[in-house]
Amino acid sequence: MLGPERLRGVANFSTFLLDGSSGMLFIGAKDAILAVDTNNLNRAPHVITWDVPEERRKSCKGKGKTEEDCNNYIRLLEFLDDGRIYVCGTYAFDPQCAFLNRSSFSLEQREEGEIKMETGKGKCPFEPSQHYTAVMAGGILYTAATSNFLGTMFDISRATGPEQERIRTERSINWLNDPEFVSSSFISQTETANPLGDDDKLYFFFTEVAKEYELYTKVKVPRVARVCKSDVGGMKTLQRRWTTFLKAQLVCEDRPSSQRYNVLTDVFTLRSNPADPATTHFYGLFTSQWENEELSAVCVFSLSDINKVMDGPFKELKKTCENWINPEPVPTPRPGQCLNSALRAEGFESSLKLPDKVLTFMRDHPLMENSVASAPLLVRRGVTYTKVAVTLAKEGRGAVLHLGTDRGELHRVAVVGQNTTLLQEIPLFPANQSINNIVLHQGQALVGTPVSLARVRAEGCGLYTSCEVCARARGLGCEWGTEECGWTLSEPGPGDMVEEALKKCVSREGRCKPAVRELHVSLGLRLLLPCVQVSPRPCAWTHPPQRHTRQHHSHLEVTVSEESLGKYVCTCQEAGPDLQEPTSCPRAAYQLVVEGPSVGGAVATAGVRHLLALYILCFSAGVALGAFLLHFLSRRGAVARHLPNHSLSSEKGRELLGSSATPQSPSSASLLSDTFALSEKRNGTAMTSLHSTQGNGGPHGNHSYSSNLISNSSNVSSNPGNGHGDQLSTDILSADFLDGRTVERETGRPEGGERETGDEVDEGLGEGLGDSMRGLEEELAKFPHFKLPAPLAKCEESSI
Known part of the structure; x- marks a missing residue:
């Protein structure tokens, strides 16, 4: 672990660059560049300071930017062919780039001693937090970034190389x-x-607003775009623009539930065979634009599927006012096609020789008709994943997803065929640090946040330090020995390989055999029983027949009563051995038992009695005070009726207008209409958590959970239970008001108490003011403003 104190106070780490030969990790930060030796983290890191002159900072702040943003945030680190590192930073909203010499670890300088810089516009974003990506191909930099100060112009461009070959997307x-x-x-x-x-080809992944969907709101869609490395633009049409820019929609959808995840947040590229590009897969991390809760999903797309869609039909986006026009015929050679041997033989050695009809069609049809579809490998609710990295198991038996969360945790999930199994949840950093970088190197994972760095093991069965976790990784080729988890060459047997491996462990609790957890509850309590499920397939609960329950995705809400006591079991569907028929797997089991009387309950009852007595006392005092005020107002109204007439209104209206309450005064209760009853409504949420200190390792029996009430707690962290960094505990939440719903409680009222509608005037007061109210209405009716009908808005035709 390297914290802020070990990193010389440098913070805001944004980008990592690893030298695989030496193990040196270069980190871009705020006003600095770090070099960390990953082979020896005890060695102090090297630091280069690259800050912004004061006059540049003043100019930046004069343009309306904050002082914090007017620094130099290093957003780009890429190796050049000559061994140097190309470095670009925001430089107070004026992007600049420099060259880093690795041997001396210093930025190149001019003769006068200043840092040798060149413009970074189009190579680096202006704003520190703007979405951005870049890739180096053959010593040439390709970027996807904003290209203006306001952040309103977006380009995918060839940012370096000969000036005549620097091309970008069409605006x-x-x-x-x-x-x-x-x-x-x-x-x-x-x-x-x-x-x-x-x-050769370059692929860019992004989320954009879909132009093909014209709905009431902006619909976001994930995209993949492809350009060709040798593209240099057109001769007349599409000059200095891509002639091979094609894009397609990525669809990450669970078809049984019709749940689609439409916001792409991260992509990891994995090539299982370095010599064969066709073995490339892209693991995408998704969330949903339409979900209010935390939600994360992982889908994988193959390179062959993407290229197949790019070779398919084009989508026609041109429209008339009423109907879609007929699609244009696709010219020859095919627009967007990369150069190959066949095209070169026909005389198209360069994109400059493509005919105008091909380029015109390419300019108007960048989107493909078909989508690249995939089913989610993993779905987690209540968790926000920020980064994903993937390692393959030996002999291609499966893969391990390394997922970083926004709470500083690293989760590991095994993927074997269509089955996903949560292996570990390791808390690495404080909960307020979000993981923003994961780099894999020689069996290690370098995990970073904006202020810290951690190195953890990423490969091998030795990661799993308990029999239960090792059994869950059985599909990856792991098997528990006498004291450790090791690699085995034996093939897993038929059926559920994980379940068979769990039978060899001392503990009876496994993936599909959870221990029954006894919960001591009280009548009337409302619980939220969790059921953690990483598969996109549904979960169902078995429970007593006489119950009041409501399922929230995989979790279950229960209102405790005499009839609802008993056993609750959550069973989730997973892929079977033949990957076709799903199998049932119990994931959680609870036994609800009424909690007996205790000292705490007696103290609570005494406190309730004291509160009730105080309420009765305050209510009595309020009744007495209200009677006194009614008597005072009645006497005052009687005196007002005997005052001389000095107003211009009628006699009935004179009584009201002569009082201290005016129509504009908010204290005039007599002006309230019966149609605007003031009712009090309770609508809050009080959350309670029953803590579990049990992890997923070690022996398990039946456990009792204490009902420690923690007010207004919505996020409860669990302690690792087996001492090995695993964190697979369960939070049981109880709520008086769940999901913001209103619960009305009946309370007894003494005879003659106040009415249900708090704005009704007491009968005694109503008799004294009724005539005055009617007089005021008659007086107001004489004014023309109150006689004219309300003006009507002009009718406008809807454009929808």
Whole structure:
């Protein structure tokens, strides 16, 4: 672990760059660049300071930016072919780039001693928090970033290289519409795996506002865009613009539930065979635009599926006022196609030789008709994942997802076929630090937050230090020995391989055999029983027949009564051995038992009695005070009726207008209409948590949970239970008001008490003021303003 004190106070880490040969990790931060030796974290890191002159900072703040933003945030670190590192920073909203010499670990300087800089516009974002991605291909930098100070212009461009070859996207919402760039990847073609002589390609992943969906709100969609490395633009049409820019929609959808995850947050590129580009897969991290709660999903897309969609039909976006027009015929050669041996043989050695009809069609049809679809491997509710990295198990038996959360945790999930199993939840950093970088290197995972760095093991069965966790990784080739988890060459047996492995453990609690947890509850309490499920398939509960329950996704809300006591079991559906028929797997089990009387209950009862006595005392005092005020107002009204007439109103209106209450006064209760009854409504939420200090390792029996009441707690953290960093505990929440619903409680009222509607005037007071109210209405009716009908708005035709 490297905290702020070990990193010399440097913070705001945004980008990581690892030198795989030396193990040196370069970190871009605020006004600084760090070099950390990952092989020896005890060695103090090297630091280069690259800050902004004071006059630049003043100019930035004069343009309306905050003092914190007017610094130099390093957002780009990329290796050049000559061994140097290309470094770019925001530089107080005026992006600048420099060259870092690795041997001396210093920025190149001019003869006068100043840092040698060049403009970073189009290479680095202006704002520190703007979405941005970049990739180096053959010593040339390709970026997806904003290109103006206001952050309203977006480009995917070739940012370096010869000036005549620096091209970018067309400034059209058909090409990019308010995108949030996420990731980029360069896929090179080897000669042996490329018999057609196809060009190398670059892929950009982002989320943008869909122009093809015209709904009442802006619909976000995830996209993948592809450009070709040798593209240099068109001769007349699309000059200095991409002639091969194509994009397609990514669909991460669970078809049984029709749940679609439409916001892309991170992408990890994995090539299982470095010599074969066709083995490339992209693991995408998604969330939903339409969900109010925390939600994360992981979908995987293959490179072959993406290229198949790019070679399919184009989507026609041109419309007339009423109907879609007929699609244009696709010209030859195919628009957006990368150069290959066949095209070069026909005389198209460069994109500059493409005919105008091809380029015009390409300019108007950047979007593909078909989508790249995938079913989610993993779905988690109540958790926000920020980064994803993937390692493959030996012999391709499965994969392990390393997922960073916004609460400083690292989760590991095993994926074998269509089955996903949560292996570990490791708290690495404080809950207020969000993980923003995960770099894999030689079996290690370098996990970073904006202020800290951690190194943890990422590969091998030795990660799993308990028999239960090792059994859950059985599909990856792990098997529990006498004292440790090791790799085995034996193939898993038929059926549920995890369940068979769990039978060898001392503990009876496993993935599909949870221990029954006894909960001591009281009548009338409302509980939220959790059921953690990482598979997108549904979960169901078995419970006593006479009950009051409501299912919240995989969790269950229970109102405790005499009839609802008993056993509750959550059973989730998972993929079976043949990956076709789902199998049932119990995930959680609870036994509700009424809590007996205790000293705490007696103290609570005494406190309730004292509160009730205080309430009765205050109520009596209020009744007495109200009677006194009614008597006072009645005497005052009687005196007012005998006062001389000095007003211009009628006799009935004179009594009211002569009093201290005016129509404009908010204290005049007589002006309240019966149609505006003031009713008091309770609508709050009081959350309670029953803490569990049990993890997922070690022996388990039946456990009792103490009902420690913690007011207004909505996020409860669990302690690792097995001492190995695992955190697989369960939070049981009870709520008087769940989901913001209103619960009305009946309270007894003494005879002659106040009425249900608090704005009704007491009968005694109503008799004294009724005539005055009617007189005021008659007086107001004489004014023309109250006689004219309300003006009507002009009728406008809807444009929908």
